Amino acid sequence: MGPNVDVSLTHGSAVVSIVAPAELAQRLQPLVDSFSINKSSAITSIELHTKLLEHCATRDQDAALVVLEAFCQKYDIPATDIHIVVQQQNLDEDAAQLVLRAYFLLWEVAAARRCYRSSKHTPLPALFATDSLRLTAMFGGQPGSSNYLVEARWLLDVYRPLLSDYVARMAAFLKCQARDARLEPVYKKGLDVLQWLAQPESAPDTEYLVSAPVSMPLTGLVQLMQIIVLHKTLGVSPGDLARHFNGKKTPSTSANPPFA
Numbered sequence: 670m671g672p673n674v675d676v677s678l679t680h681g682s683a684v685v686s687i688v689a690p691a692e693l694a695q696r697l698q699p700l701v702d703s704f705s706i707n708k709s710s711a712i713t714s715i716e717l718h719t720k721l722l723e724h725c726a727t728r729d730q731d732a733a734l735v736v737l738e739a740f741c742q743k744y745d746i747p748a749t750d751i752h753i754v755v756q757q758q759n760l761d762e763d764a765a766q767l768v769l770r771a772y773f774l775l776w777e778v779a780a781a782r783r784c785y786r787s788s789k790h791t792p793l794p795a796l797f798a799t800d801s802l803r804l805t806a807m808f809g810g811q812p813g814s815s816n817y818l819v820e821a822r823w824l825l826d827v828y829r830p831l832l833s834d835y836v837a838r839m840a841a842f843l844k845c846q847a848r849d850a851r852l853e854p855v856y857k858k859g860l861d862v863l864q865w866l867a868q869p870e871s872a873p874d875t876e877y878l879v880s881a882p883v884s885m886p887l888t889g890l891v892q893l894m895q896i897i898v899l900h901k902t903l904g905v906s907p908g909d910l911a912r913h914f915n916g917k918k919t920p921s922t923s924a925n926p927p928f929a
Contacts (some may be wrong), residue, residue, distance in 0.1 A: 680706055683717040687739040697732045700725050715754075716764050718743070718770035726774045732779055740772070743783045748787055750794075750902075769827045776830035786904055794903070797913045804914045808892050817884065821891045822866050824898065831901050832894055835864065839890055855882040862887065 674694035678685040689697055704724045706712065712720075718740050725733035741747065742752045751772050755765045775781040796802065822829050825832055840862040846852070847860035858873040860883065865872040877883060900910045 676701055678704065678717065678721060680708075680712055680717050683712050683714040685714060685718045685739075687736060689739075693731060693735050696729055697725070697735055700728055700732055707769050713758065713760070713764070715744070715758050715760070715768055719768045723767075723774065726771075730775070730778065733775060734778070737772075737781060747785055748773075754901075756906045761821045766823065766827055770829075773828055773830055785902075800878055806896075808889060808915045815886050817891050818865060818869070818872060818878065821862075821887070821894065822869070824891070824894050825866060828894075828898050831898055835897055836866075836894065838891075839893075843890070844887055852882070855880070860886075862890065904913060 672691060673688050674691050676687045676694050676697050678687060680857040687697065701721065703852075704721055706717075714786065718736070722733060722736045722740060725736050744751075746754060751769065755768055758764075758768075760768060776785065796804070818911075821836075825836060843860050843862055858877050861871075872878065878887075895912070900907050903910065913916070
């Protein structure tokens, strides 16, 4: 294998520099050359890097891995959690969504695992490492609006490789349950979560979405999506995650911890 080669991309003051073995650099350079962005748009270096990552991921997985590894080296990931990096960069909501979505694109690729899991022990977040805090997780509830679908779309867009299989299975289960003849009076417009997420215009009216039979199971689904993202990105099992929650509800609601 030949010497390393520096492949660079600039846009205004934003600069991305990727050092790669010559063979991979030869594959990466055409992708960089074909990458385009609106010349008048203002963009930060971290946004430019992740836009390039998305561009490469759909064209050459090996080249995308090089871009991802350079990104992790630049921002000291995974020693520093990607969510902390996003916070430190003071990104707006759209930019944060872009960076997170691009970072997790290669989650299912075995060769990319070192970019998501540190070879050394990664300390738990301070929230879980502080003995004086007692954490309680509460599930359920009924929202007063249909915004839970917006949140679900955001989660699925950003963390799709982590969530897609689970959401598909749960959506199929809920859709099947809603077809029960005994439930027909309350599910007149069905419970097709996947379609509502993929095609927002197909979602029923707000009155239907905030009704208890619809909003309660879907709110629960969103909450479980958050738990899946949490345990996967922390690199702990659901059981290990549950052990960090030791708060108790009041006896009037439950005498047991929310996680047993």
